[in-house]
Amino acid sequence: xxxxxxxxxxxxxxxxxxxxxxxxxxxxxxxxxxxxxxxxxxxxxxxxxxxxxxxxxxxxxxxxxxxxxxxxxxxxxxxxxxxxxxxxxxxxxxxxxxxxxxxxxxxxxxxxxxxxxxxxxxxxxxxxxxxxxxxxxxxxxxxxxxxxxxxxxxxxxxxxxxxxxxxxxxxxxxxxxxxxxxxxxxxxxxxxxxxxxxxxxxxxxxxxxxxxxxxxxxxxxxxxxxxxxxxxxxxxxxxxxxxxxxxxxxxxxxxxxxxxxxxxxxxxxxxxxxxxxxxxxxxxxxxxxxxxxxxxxxxxxxxxxxxxxxxxxxxxxxxxxxxxxxxxxxxxxxxxxxxxxxxxxxxxxxxxxxxxxxxxxxxxxxxxxxxxxxxxxxxxxxxxxxxxxxxxxxxxxxxxxxxxxxxxxxxxxxxxxxxxxxxxxxxxxxxxxxxxxxxxxxxxxxxxxxxxxxxxxxxxxxxxxxxxxxxxxxxxxxxxxxxxxxxxxxxxxxxxxxxxxxxxxxxxxxxxxxxxxxxxxxxxxxxxxxxxxxxxxxxxxxxxxxxxxxxxxxxxxxxxxxxxxxxxxxxxxxxxxxxxxxxxxxxxxxxxxxxxxxxxxxxxxxxxxxxxxxxxxxxxxxxxxxxxxxxxxxxxxxxxxxxxxxxxxxxxxxxxxxxxxxxxxxxxxxxxxxxxxxxxxxxxxxxxxxxxxxxxxxxxxxxxxxxxxxxxxxxxxxxxxxxxxxxxxxxxxxxxxxxxxxxxxxxxxxxxxxxxxxxxxxxxxxx
Amino acid sequence: xxxxxxxxxxxxxxxxxxxxxxxxxxxxxxxxxxxxxxxxxxxxxxxxxxxxxxxxxxxxxxxxxxxxxxxxxxxxxxxxxxxxxxxxxxxxxxxxxxxxxxxxxxxxxxxxxxxxxxxxxxxxxxxxxxxxxxxxxxxxxxxxxxxxxxxxxxxxxxxxxxxxxxxxxxxxxxxxxxxxxxxxxxxxxxxxxxxxxxxxxxxxxxxxx
Numbered sequence: 008x009x010x011x012x013x014x015x016x017x018x019x020x021x022x023x024x025x026x027x028x029x030x031x032x033x034x035x036x037x038x039x040x041x042x043x044x045x046x047x048x049x050x051x052x053x054x055x056x057x058x059x060x061x062x063x064x065x066x067x068x069x070x071x072x073x074x075x076x077x078x079x080x081x082x083x084x085x086x087x088x089x090x091x092x093x094x095x096x097x098x099x100x101x102x103x104x105x106x107x108x109x110x111x112x113x114x115x116x117x118x119x120x121x122x123x124x125x126x127x128x129x130x131x132x133x134x135x136x137x138x139x140x141x142x143x144x145x146x147x148x149x150x151x152x153x154x155x156x157x158x159x160x161x162x163x164x165x166x167x168x169x170x171x172x173x174x175x176x177x178x179x180x181x182x183x184x185x186x187x188x189x190x191x192x193x194x195x196x197x198x199x200x201x202x203x204x205x206x207x208x209x210x211x212x213x214x215x216x217x218x219x220x221x222x223x224x225x226x227x228x229x230x231x232x233x234x235x236x237x238x239x240x241x242x243x244x245x246x247x248x249x250x251x252x253x254x255x256x257x258x259x260x261x262x263x264x265x266x267x268x269x270x271x272x273x274x275x276x277x278x279x280x281x282x283x284x285x286x287x288x289x290x291x292x293x294x295x296x297x298x299x300x301x302x303x304x305x306x307x308x309x310x311x312x313x314x315x316x317x318x319x320x321x322x323x324x325x326x327x328x329x330x331x332x333x334x335x336x337x338x339x340x341x342x343x344x345x346x347x348x349x350x351x352x353x354x355x356x357x358x359x360x361x362x363x364x365x366x367x368x369x370x371x372x373x374x375x376x377x378x379x380x381x382x383x384x385x386x387x388x389x390x391x392x393x394x395x396x397x398x399x400x401x402x403x404x405x406x407x408x409x410x411x412x413x414x415x416x417x418x419x420x421x422x423x424x425x426x427x428x429x430x431x432x433x434x435x436x437x438x439x440x441x442x443x444x445x446x447x448x449x450x451x452x453x454x455x456x457x458x459x460x461x462x463x464x465x466x467x468x469x470x471x472x473x474x475x476x477x478x479x480x481x482x483x484x485x486x487x488x489x490x491x492x493x494x495x496x497x498x499x500x501x502x503x504x505x506x507x508x509x510x511x512x513x514x515x516x517x518x519x520x521x522x523x524x525x526x527x528x529x530x531x532x533x534x535x536x537x538x539x540x541x542x543x544x545x546x547x548x549x550x551x552x553x554x555x556x557x558x559x560x561x562x563x564x565x566x567x568x569x570x571x572x573x574x575x576x577x578x579x580x581x582x583x584x585x586x587x588x589x590x591x592x593x594x595x596x597x598x599x600x601x602x603x604x605x606x607x608x609x610x611x612x613x614x615x616x617x618x619x620x621x622x623x624x625x626x627x628x629x630x631x632x633x634x635x636x637x638x639x640x641x642x643x644x645x646x647x648x649x650x651x652x653x654x655x656x657x658x659x660x661x662x663x664x665x666x667x668x669x670x671x672x673x674x675x676x677x678x679x680x681x682x683x684x685x686x687x688x689x690x691x692x693x694x695x696x697x698x699x700x701x702x703x704x705x706x707x708x709x710x711x712x713x714x715x716x717x718x719x720x721x722x723x724x725x726x727x728x729x730x731x732x733x734x735x736x737x738x739x740x741x742x743x744x745x746x747x748x749x750x751x752x753x754x755x756x757x758x759x760x761x762x763x764x765x766x767x768x769x770x771x772x773x774x
Numbered sequence: 775x776x777x778x779x780x781x782x783x784x785x786x787x788x789x790x791x792x793x794x795x796x797x798x799x800x801x802x803x804x805x806x807x808x809x810x811x812x813x814x815x816x817x818x819x820x821x822x823x824x825x826x827x828x829x830x831x832x833x834x835x836x837x838x839x840x841x842x843x844x845x846x847x848x849x850x851x852x853x854x855x856x857x858x859x860x861x862x863x864x865x866x867x868x869x870x871x872x873x874x875x876x877x878x879x880x881x882x883x884x885x886x887x888x889x890x891x892x893x894x895x896x897x898x899x900x901x902x903x904x905x906x907x908x909x910x911x912x913x914x915x916x917x918x919x920x921x922x923x924x925x926x927x928x929x930x931x932x933x934x935x936x937x938x939x940x941x942x943x944x945x946x947x948x949x950x951x952x953x954x955x956x957x958x959x960x961x962x963x964x965x966x967x968x969x970x971x972x973x974x975x976x977x978x979x980x981x982x983x
Contacts, residue, residue, distance in 0.1 A: 008820040009789060011813050025806040025880060025887065033798060035805035070799055073906045083907040088795040216788035220909030227786060227910055231926050233954055245788040245820050251955045302964075317964035318957075626790040640795050664817065686820050 008217065008245060009625050009645055010682060017665060024643070031096045031639065040069045046507040047074060050087040051149070051487035052629045054371035054497035055079065055199075055221045057087050061488055061507040068094040068488060068508045077569045078199045078498065084220035086629055089638050093486045094508055098470050098637050100483035101512025110459065114481060119513065119523075122480050127527040129463050130166070133435045139416070143170035143425055143434045147441025148178065148379030149630070150517060151492030151504055152557075153542040155375065156390060156549070157518045157534070158440060159383035162416075164408055164533045165525035169419030170434060172386040174442045175379050176422035180716035181343025182333065182369040183380055188344070189351045189599055191592025192554055193392065194377065194499040195368045196360060197330075198572070198584045203228040204364025207235045207326030209319075211261060211350055212336020212722075213370050216245035217626040219497075222370065235326065237319045239264055239311075240336060241621060242651070242693055243686035252319050255688050258621040259608030259723030260309040261337045264316055265349040266603060267305030269356055270297040271320035279358025286361075286591070289600035293352050296602030308605060310688065329359055334370040335623070339721040341711045342606040349603040360598065361587040371497035373630070374487075378495030381555040381573075382546060387418040390546060391553020400553075407549055408533060421717035423448060423710070429457035438465045440484070440517055445473035446631035446699045449710040449719045450674055467517055472633040473699040483514035490516045492539045493565065498584075500570040501560050518542060551576070554592065607746045608723035609711030610673070612690070615741030618656070619688075620672060620726035622696040622704045632697035648698045649680045652728060653689040657681065661730060669733070670694065672726045675706040676738050681728070692726055776917035777851065780891065780905055781929055782824060783947035786912035789813065789822030793904035793913055800903045801894045808856075808878075808889040809904050809913075824913055826904065827876045827889035828933075829854045829943035836940075837868035837877055837888075845886075852943045853893060857886040873935050918945070926950055 011022045042062035050057045058076025061068050068091050073081040093099075103122040104114040117125075133141050144162040146155065155173070162171035175183075187193040202208070202225035215222050223246070230236060230249075238247040239254045239261060247253040256264055272278060273294060283290045302313035323329050331354050337346035351360070351367055359365035371377050383390040383404075393400035395418050405412035420428050426448060428434040437458075448454045455477065458464055463479035466472070475481050488507040495501050510516065515523075518539065525534040536542050543562065551558040559575035560582070571582035590596030612619060627641040635641045650670050652662060662668055664683045669676050670692060679694070679702070687693055694704040709724035725743040789811055797807040810825045830836060835854045838846040845861035846868060848854050856877075857868070864884040868877045877888040892902035896915075900906070905915035914921065921929055929945040 010816050014816075022812050023807075023810045023878070025878065033805040040801070040804075073901075081901075081906055082909050082911075083792060083796070084790055084909050085792040085795040088792055088799065088907055216910070217790070220788060220790050220792065223786075223788060223910040231924060235955060243820060245822075248820050249785060251957060314961050314964040318960045321964070322955075322960065626788070640798070644791060682816070684817060684820075 008242070008686065009627065010649070012644070014649070014665065014680070014682065015646055031092050033092070040064070042069060042072075045072055046488070046505050048488055048505045048507065049076075049494065049502050050083065051090050052086045052374055053219055054373055054376050055219050056374060056494055056496035056502055057083055057221050058502075059083060059087060061091055063507050066508060078496070078500065079221045080224065082221050082224060085627060085641060085644075086635060089640050091488070092638050093469075093634055094488060095511065096470070096637060099511055099514070100469055100471060100481060101514055102483060103513070104481040106479045110462070110479070114478070122482060123523060123527055126463060126465055126480055126524065130436060130528070134166075137435055139167045140169050140419065141433065141435040142166050142168050143419070143428070143437045144168070145422060145425060145437055145439045145442055145444070146171065146173040146384045148173055148175040148373040148376050150375060150379070150441050151490065151494055151539070152375065152378040152382050152501075152546060153492040153539045154517045155379045155384045156382040156546045157521050157536075157542055159390070160408065160533070161521045161525055164410060165528050165530040167414060167416060169416035170425060170428070171384060171419060172422040172425060173379060173384045174422060174447060175373060175376055175385065176717060177447055177719060178335070178372045179338065179369070179376050179380065180718045181338035181340070181713060182347045184716050185344045185347030185351060186369065188601065189348060190360070190587060192586060193380070194555070194573070194586060195371070195497055196366050196586040197364065197368060198498045198500065199225050201364045201585070202226060202330065203232055203234075205229055205234055205326075205328045205330040207237070207323050207329040209237045209239070209323050209329065209331045210246060210250075211239045211265065211331060211333040212338070213332055213334030214240065214242075214244040214246060214336070214623060215332065215370065218334065218372065218624045219370055220626060235322050237322060241688050241691045252315060252322060254311045254315050254319055257310040257688065258619045258691055259340055259720070262342065262346050262349050262603055263300060263305040263308035263605050264311055265346070265353055266297045266300040266605065267302050267316050268320040268323065269293075269349075269353045270300045271302065271317050272324040272353070272356060273297070275321060275324060277324035278356050282358030283356065287355050287598045287600050288595070289602075290356070292602045293356075293600045296604065300605070310690070323353075324357060328362055328365040329354070329357060330365055331367045332370055333367065335372060336722055339718060340723065341609045341713050341720045343713050343718050344715060345603045345606060348601045352600050352603065355598055355600055361585075361589070363585060366587070369497070375494040377497060377499055378493070378501070381495070382550070386421050391550030391557070392555040393553050403552070404549065410533070423712055423717050423719055426454055426457045429461050432460065434461065436463050436465070437461050438467070439474060439478075440467040443472040443474045443631035443633050445477065446633075446697075446703050446705060449705050449708040449721065451703050451706045452675065453710070467520060468633070469514065470633050470637060472631065482520055483512065484517045484520065485510045485514055490539060493543060493562070495573065496570075499572050501557065501565060501573060502570040503562055503565045609720055609746055610709050610724045611744035611746060612725045613742035613744050616672065616725035616727045616743045617690070618692045618726045618728060619690060620670065620692045620694065620707060620724050621722045622694050622708060624697065625695045628695070628697035630697070631699070636697065645695070647679070648695050648702050648704060649682045650728065651682050651684055651687045651693040653687050653691075654683050654685055655689045657683040660728065662728070667731055668728050669731055669735070670707060670726055670728050671736070671738050672707040672709070672724055673740050673743055674709070674738060677701060677704070677706055678731065692728060696721070776919060778896070778915060778917050780826060780902065780944045781914040781916070781921055781947055782826060782944060783912045783914070783925075783927055784821070784823045785927070785947070785949055786910040787811065787822045787824055788910055788912075789820065790909060792907045792909055793824055796903040796907040800892050802890055802892060803887065806887065808887065824904070825874065825876065826913070826944060827854060827891070828874050828940075829891065830940050831943050832941040836871040836873060840867040840871040842867065849893070853891045853896075855890045855893070856888045859885055862886055873933070873940060921945075
């Protein structure tokens with residue numbers, strides 16, 4: 008949660024600005040800003056993808072206007088209001104740049120021809136010497152489906168490299184795999200507009216108020232109808248502030264609470280036995296597995312008072328319709344998949360999944376987080392949520408693309424593993440699009456070393472991100488409203504982004520850049536696109552018959568219906584807002600339940616590092632802040648990170664608000680301002696993660712990953728906080744509790760390229 | 775026709791300042807924000823409070839009453855406008871007179887500035903920017919009947935300052951007097967029927983509110 012501005016500028020005695028500070032100028036000084044046209048589109052930021060109009064005059068985007076779209080009803084958060092200011096931002100990259108003097112040189116202006124020729128000649132040379140897999144693509148999920156699809160196809164068809172992955176790995180991969188394992192389909196099973204139908208909401212590790220402000224209006228609609236709200240979170244977030252029950256959990260121990268709630272639901276006889284018998288498999292194992300989780304045991308593990316767990320279980324269990332919403336708090340974990348499965352078990356035991364307004368709902372973080380993982384840019388996936396390991400699905404896509412199936416690469420490294428392959432010299436060159444690894448990946452120092460070993464490192468972005476600063480070639484891309492296409496929001500609703508302005512300077516749409524590279528690599532025949540629409544039509548057909556079937560979703564239908572929910576298998580199909588109403592996605596139509604044992608986070612506090620450090624968002628910034636830190640209004644509200652610390656802990660250490668303190672973990676240390684507030688557990692520290700360089704919390708976080716999906720554990724590691732006057736002890740191993748290390752964890756990095764997966768692991772991905 | 779006005783419910787405010795950002799998009803103040811969001815006491819809570827002009831009705835808006843040059847005009851539907859630039863002499867009487875602390879004096883422009891309920895938008899049946907974007911609908915625009923049909927909470931438009939009361943066009947929303955959920959009973963039940971025997975319960979961690 009943020010603070011008043013006097014925290015950042017101690018001399019100011021008020022919190023109020025007539026005008027936004029800093030750039031870009033809002034344009035009011037020059038003109039009255041009367042729009043000629045209103046272009047209907049959506050916000051470029053989080054997974055909610057609010058509808059908005061852009062005000063356009065003389066081909067320039069001059070402002071924003073509310074758009075009454077079904078899921079945001081005209082509302083916008085502050086990020087959405089000022090999103091348009093990116094369009095003519097002075098920091099925009101307007102021409103390609105090359106580091107001609109090698110790694111120590113400066114980035115200099117270049118022509119597109121020079122940049123493209125350089126990239127392609129280097130790639131050909133590298134691939135001839137080291138094999139096709141030595142060139143990798145690291146993509147992102149804040150792009151349209153069309154761009155994401157082209158990225159996947161580019162890596163596999165033009166580069167013929169197995170190493171393609173995307174930043175959704177760091178975001179949603181836990182819940183994606185949990186849903187695929189439990190339900191057979193990875194999608195939130197119900198639309199946001201269903202939330203008011205519920206009688207009890209359980210928010211687990213999701214700060215809806217700050218990360219998805221627009222979802223709050225649906226939460227409040229439910230509250231107005233009398234629904235109860237339970238929040239499980241180590242911090243008293245604005246959502247928890249108004250909840251009926253707040254369960255302040257130790258970071259990384261949510262499974263204990265959820266399992267204990269399920270046990271209490273069983274004890275109280277609130278289980279829907281008929282539903283479990285008819286619609287699920289594996290209930291008996293789950294029932295046995297939660298038996299040891301008495302409220303007292305859960306209190307011991309999680310720090311939540313036992314009474315509250317029991318009260319929460321009854322409040323949840325007695326509600327006729329109940330909805331669990333979960334987010335990054337439980338997913339950014341070395342057992343993220345299990346935590347999501349524990350939530351699913353609880354909802355299934357109450358017979359909720361498939362009911363209008365009931366069940367579980369993952370709150371996807373990135374703009375196109377849902378679409379980005381379905382259209383084939385994930386290491387193990389092909390378009391339509393097809394799996395690269397399944398022979399029939401491989402064959403289908405190879406035939407569709409017109410390449411021999413043996414030419415289609417196999418699964419490559421996941422995003423965090425690519426860093427290690429770069430460090431080991433297996434990946435010689437990497438194309439990074441729509442990602443800012445230098446802020447987003449844990450252990451920034453290691454990431455920097457790895458990226459510096461990659462030559463050439465090519466970054467496509469529209470602002471010079473912390474990662475682009477290290478690049479050998481920087482290619483200017485476009486912001487969202489300079490291109491058209493579709494995205495899939497957190498409900499699975501496919502929506503349409505429209506073009507409102509032309510790309511500035513020499514910048515080009517990302518898909519044109521990649522198409523051009525493919526042509527120069529001699530694979531142009533597979534990328535004959537002249538417009539985003541052609542890519543969409545190809546993607547629709549590629550996904551046909553897959554789990555995420557987009558075939559029936561035409562751009563016209565999106566406009567007519569206010570978005571279309573996949574699966575939509577035929578042109579006359581209206582789409583599927585609610586899933587699992589009658590059957591689940593597995594062949595037998597039943598949901599699978601998995602017994603979930605308690606697993607601690609990989610690193611827990613010890614004598615030298617007595618706190619748990621967790622990280623998260625503030626409402627003013629989006630992901631690595633490369634966009635929002637450049638927008639004056641947003642940046643002035645939260646220009647730098649801070650560490651939240653409880654008054655009891657602060658008093659013990661003699662720390663006061665506004666004081667600059669040092670936070671240290673076994674990896675690194677950083678200095679930042681302390682905010683002493685009672686809205687956090689006394690054993691927990693919180694730092695927002697949107698900042699770069701010396702302000703990046705990911706200097707400190709633990710690079711341990713979930714063994715299956717490789718999502719890093721951003722939300723829990725051991726740390727200590729000290730006054731600057733304390734002697735600067737070097738960050739080092741010290742006394743921490745290591746539960747789980749790269750050495751003793753199964754299938755952790757370093758990743759063996761070409762490894763044969765063991766059957767259970769393979770099953771977890773094959774759906 | 776029922777009168778549309780603004781309803782302010784601080785309990786729903788999440789402190790996102792979307793209202794401040796959106797207020798800058800309004801034609802009537804051209805890039806300047808007339809709404810304020812403040813943490814009530816960040817050292818205690820994450821509670822935040824949006825402040826907008828309350829558009830006092832009875833007695834007549836104090837800011838307009840004290841204006842020596844009649845620069846603050848009131849529309850027939852009760853919207854108290856900001857100072858007319860051609861009349862305002864920059865005396866700041868209004869700043870000191872306002873019981874809610876709303877008018878701000880822009881030193882550079884030598885002009886009092888405050889919310890005029892997005893008159894350019896509301897006159898065209900659009901919502902004011904702040905209520906239009908508010909993600910939680912803590913700022914809500916519409917008429918009283920609609921509000922009480924849809925929402926929890928008591929909407930009041932009478933504020934008492936000592937012995938003097940001010941009736942305003944804008945409503946503040948107070949929480950329901952009886953909470954929907956008897957939490958104490960639920961926790962008592964959890965203690966009584968808990969698995970462990972009565973009397974040897976560990977105390978809740980002292981810091982849990």
